[in-house]
Amino acid sequence: MCGISGILNLKNPASINTDHLRRMTFALRHRGPDETGAYIDDWVGLAQSRLSIIDLSGGSQPIHNEDKTFWIVFNGEIFNYPEIRESLIKLGHKFYTTSDTEVILHLYEEKKERCLDDLNGQFAFVIWDSVKKEFFAARDRVGILPFFYKTENEKLLFASEAKAIIEISDSSTSFDPIGLDQIFTFWTNLPGRTAFKNINELAPGHYLKFSPGKDISVSRYWSLPYNKNLLSEEKSIPEFTSEISDLMKDSIRIRLRADVPVGSYLSGGLDSSGITAFVKNYFNNELRTFGITFQEESFDESEFQHLMIKHLNTNHSEVHATNEDIGKYFSDIVYYGEKPIIRAAPVPLYLLSKKVREEGYKVVLTGEGADEIFGGYNIFKETKVRKFWSVDPTSQLRPKLLQKLYPYIFKDKRLVQTLQAFFKLGIEDSNNSFFSHIVRWNNNTRLKNFFSNDFKEQIGDYNAYDDLKSILPKDFDSWDYVYKAQYLEIITFMSGYLLSSQGDRMAMANSVELRVPYLDHRIIEYMATVPSRFKIRGLNEKYLLKKVFNNLLPQRIVNRAKNPYRAPIRNSFLNNKSLDLKTVLSEKEISYAGVFNPDKVNLLMKKAERTEALSELDNMALAGIISTQFLHNDFINHKKLNVPDNYRFNTFIDKRNQIN
Template sequence: MCGIVGFTNDGFAVAHKEAVLNRMLTRIQYRGPDESGLYITPNCSMGNVRLSIVDLSSGQQPLCNEDGFLWIAYNGEVYNHHELRVKLEKKGHKFRTTCDTEVVLHMYEEYGSKCLNELNGQFAFSIWNEKKKTLFLARDRFGIRPLYYYRSERNIVFASEIKCLFEHPEVTRAINLERLKESLIFWAPKSPNTVFDTVKELPPGHFVEVKNGCFNVQQYWKHHYRFDKFKGTIDDAADELYSLLKSSVDLRLRADVQVAAYLSGGLDSSVTTALVNEIQPNVLNTFSIGFVDQAYDESVYQNEVAKHFDTNHTSVSCNNDDISKYLAKAIYHAEAPLLRTSPVPMMLLSSLVRKNGIKVVLTGEGADEMLGGYNIFKETIIRHFWARQPESKIRPVLLRKLYPYIPQLKNASPMMLRLFFGYQLNNTNSPVYSHLLRWKNGHQLTNMLSTEVLHQVKDYDPVDELSSNFSNEFGAYSPLEKAQLLESKLFMSGYLLSSQGDRMAMANSVEGRYPFLDHRVAEFCATLPDSYKLNGLNEKVILKLMMKEQLPSSVLRRSKQAYRAPVAQAIMQNKNLMEQYMNEAAIKESGLFNAQKVSVLQQKLSGKQPVSEQDNMALIAVLSTQILYSKYIADFEGACKLDMVKGDLKNKQVIIR
C-alpha cells in the first residue's frame, strides 16, 4: 500500500515543484514508510511513498514502461496481477519487476481505460502520458482506496489524502457548510463532495482523463442489483458463494509479507478466518480489539473463534482514556467529522498489528452490505410490514428486538415505539424510505449549528436532493435492495471504508484487504433473492448456511452486534479535550455551532440525567467538527508539525525530465 500525490501545469520552477511534492508526501509518510520517489516534468509532477508488500526489492515509484513515456504513481493492490502479466507477456510486453504496479501500467498501455474492467483489487493511481500530455486517474470499484483532487481552470492537484492538497499553494482551506450538513445527516458528504470547499473525491468505480484543459470523468463500474435472479436453491447458491469467497480470500493472501486477519468475534471475520485456515492451515495471526466496558466488549466470542481455529491470537483492550486520548489524532487522519468514536479503537488495533511486524490484514467489511446484515435492513422490512396495517399495535413491537443496546428503545412502550419508528411510515414509495428515520435523527443534529450557518443552508435539503437523484435508479428494486444500495453508496464508501477503514489502518502503515468486496462476490450477491439474505429477522441466511459445518454454533446463532465504542462517558472525563475544543471561545471562533446549545448539551452530559444516543451523537459531531476546524482551518501548520511522521522521506529517488 502507498500514497500518491501530483499536479499539472503549475508553471513552477523545478526546485519549487520538488519542494511542493516533498511537503505533500511528508504529510502522508505513514502510508509508505519504506521508500519514496518523485517524477517531475514541465507539464506534470507526481510523487509516491511506498509500503512495500509485493516485490520488496524493486518496483520503486513513480515507475515507467519500457519506452519511458508512460509513468505511474500507484496506491493499492491488484490481486490477479500474475494472470494479467502472463496475458500481457503473450502480447509482447516486457517487465523489469515482479510488482503489480508495472502490470497495471502495461494494462493501461495495452487497453486504455478498459483495463480497469480486468483489475481485481483495491487501487487509486495516476498515469501520465508524456507523448500525449494526458493524465489518467482511476479508483477501485468500491472506493476502498482514496483519491482526492482540486481543480482550477489551469491546474489539477491530486492526492491520496486531503492534507496533501493543502500543501499546494493554489489550494485554499475552508469548511463547506452544505457538505457539513450532509455529514451530520448522512455520516459523510455525498460523493464526489468532501466537507472541504475546494476538494472533491474521485467517486468509486470512476476514472478521469485530463487533456488540453478538459476534465472528463466517467464511470466504469456500477454496483446494482440484477433482475435475472439466481435460479438455483439456496444450497446451490451457498456452494457458489463459498467458491467465490474462497477464491477471493486466496487472491488476497498473495503478498511477499505475512498476511494476518482481524477477528471481531462476529460472523463475517469468523468466515474470513475459516477460509484462511482452510487455504493455509495453522499459520494465521489474528488480532482483536476488546473493551473494558462490557457493554461494548466481544472478547468472549473473539477468543472462542481463535481457539476453534487455533490461530496465533493477539488482542488489545480499549478503555475510556484511550478513546479520549486518541480521538483528535483519529480525526486528523479521518479528515472528516465523525458521529461516533468507533474509528479510535480501529486505529489502536492497527497499531497493535504494526507493533507485531504485520503490514497486511484481512477483514470482514462488506458482508453486511452485500448480504443484508444490518439492523436497518430488518427495520425497513418491519416498517413496510407495519405500513400495511398502520393502526396495528403488535407490528411496531417487533422493532424492540433490533436495538437491545439502546436502553430507551429496549424498554420502550408500544406507544413510544410508534412515535419513534412511525416517522413517514406510509411513505413507502420513497426510494430512500429505508433511511428516512435515520436521516431524521441526523437532521436533528443540524439544530446544533449556529444561527448564521443555519441561515446559509436553510434552503438546502440533502434528503430531497438524494431522493430525487435516486428515484429512477431505484425504481424497480425491492425494499431490501434499495436499503442495501443506499448503505453501500453512502455509509460503506463514505464512512466505513474511509474514516473507519483506510485512514485508521494506514495511520499505522497497515493495509486492510476485504474479501467480501471482491467484485465477483458483490456481483453474485446482487443476483440473490431477498430471502437468501434476510428471512424474517434472521440476517445473512446464506452465509450462515454456508458455514454451518465450520463455525462454532454460538457464532452462527448470535444476532448481529453493531460495532460501537463509548462516547459521552469517555469524552466528558477528558477536561483538557473539552476545554481546548468545546469552550465558548473555540465554538465562537469556528462559527459553526451555537455556543448556547453546546453549553446546554455539556451540562446535560455532566449531570445525572440519562444520556440518549442522540446526545452521544451530538457530542461527537460537534467535538469532531471543532477538532477538524482546529487542525485543518485554524492551525494547519501546527497540527501537521505535531501529527505527521517526523524525519525525511525514506529511500527517495528523484527523476526530472
C-alpha cells in the first residue's frame, strides 16, 4: 500500500514544481513510510510514498515498461498478479521486478482501460504514456482505496488523500455546502463528491483519462451486477453453500500473498471469525489476530472475541478503547478521514491499527463487506418487516416482528407504541426507491437544523435524494427490495464510510494495509445471482454465510444476535481532559467556521452536559459538529506543513526537456 500523488499539465508542457511533488509526498508519508519515488517530464510529475509489501527490494516506484515509455505509480494490491504475469510473459513482455505494479503496466499496454476487467484487487493507480501523452487513472470496483483530484490553473492535481492536494493548491480550500449536505444525510458523500469545494473523488469502479487537446473524461468500467434476469432460481442451499465456500477460500488464499506476514482482525462477530477460521484451517496455523475491547460494557464484545481465540488458539493482541482515548484521538481520525463524521467508531479502529503496527505487522485481513454482500444488516431485515407490514398496515401482529428485530431498542416497554409508529412512517409508500433507507435518512436530515442560516443559503434548494436518484441504474425500481437496499447501502455507507472513514484511512494512518476478502469481485458478482430469500431466511440474516462457517465456528458465534459496531460519543467527549470542548465549540470558533449556528450548538452542549442518556440524534450531532470544526481547523484554515529540507525522493527520474 502506498500514497500516490502528482501534477499534470492540461494545456501545454510547463515546468512541474518538484518542491510541490515533495510536499505532496510528505503529506502522505503515513501511507508509505518505507521509501519515496518520483518521475517527472514536461507534462507530468508522478510521486509515490511506499509501504513495501510485495517485492520488498525490487518494487521501488515509479515503475516503467521495457522501453521506459510508460510509467506507473500505484497504491494497492493486485492479488491475482502472478497469474496475469504468467500470461503476459507468454505474450512476450519482459519484467524487471516481481512486483504487482509492473504487471498492471504491461497489462495496460496490452489492453488499455480493459485491463481493469482482469484485475482482482484493491487499487488506485496512474499510468502515463509519455509518447502519446496519455494519462490514465483508475480506482478499484467498490472503492477500497481512495483517489482525489482537482483542476486549477491548467493543471490536474491528484492524490490518495485530499490533504496532499490542499497542501500545494494555489486556491484556498473551502467546505462544499452540497458535500456537507450529503454527509449530514447519508453519513458520507455521494460518489465523486467530497467535503471540499472543487476537490473530487474518482468514484469506485471508474477511470479517468486525459490527453492534451481533449477534455478530462471519467467513465465507469464496473457496476454492481444486480439484475433480476441473472438470478439462479434453480440452485439448492448446499450448492450455494459449497460454491460460496470455494470462492471464499480462493479469495482468502490470494489475499494472503505478501512478502511480509499477514494478520487478521478478530472482533468476535461472524464475519471476522469466519475469515480467521478459514485462514487457520486451510492456510496458516500460526495466525496472528488483533481485536478491540471497550471500557463501556454495552459496546464491548470481548466475551465472543475470547471464545474465538480459545476456539482457534490464535496468538492474539487487543487494544482496550477507553472513553478517554476515544475523545483524545477524535481529532486525529478527522485529520486522516478528511470528512465530517457523525460516529466515534473510527477511533478504536485507529487505535487497533496502531497496535498492529507496533506488533510489527503491516497487513491484516478484515471482515468488511460481508453484511452488505451477504445480507447482514438490520436495515435489510427492517425493510422486510416493514414491507410485510405494509400489506396490512392495521395489523397488530405484523409490527411485533420489529421487537424481535430490535430487542435493544424495544427494551423499554413504554416506548413500544411510539417506536412502532415511527417505523410505520412511509410504510404506505412501499414502492418508493428509498423505502429501505428513508426512515434513517430522514432522521439524519434533522442534523441539518444545526447549520447556520448562511450555510443553509449556500446549500440552497439542493436535494440530496434527487441527486442520488439521478445516479441509480435505470431498472432500479424493478429490483427486489433487498437488492435495492443492498445497492443503496453499498454505494453510500460501504464505499464512503465503512471502507474509508473506518477502513483505509484508519489503517493507513498507522501505515497498515487492510485486505477485505468478502469484497473480492467474484464473490460480489456471485452473490448478485443469489435470490434474496436465500440471503435472509425469515429474519435470519447472512443465512448462506452462516452455513459456510457452520462447521468451523462455535454455535454461539454462528447463532449470536448481531451487534452493530459502535463507540460511545457523549461519554467520550464530555469531561475529557484531552479534548477542550469549551474552545472547540465556542461561539467564536463556530462563527469563524460558519457552518453551524452558535446558539444552537450552545444549547446542544448544555443538553449534553445535563443529559447522560443523550438521544442517538443528539450524539450524532455532537460528533458531526465537533468533527466539522476539527476539519475546518485542519484544512480550511490550513497551515503549510513543515517539510524538512532533507526530505528527498529515494528514486527520482528526471525526463524534463527530453520528450517532444
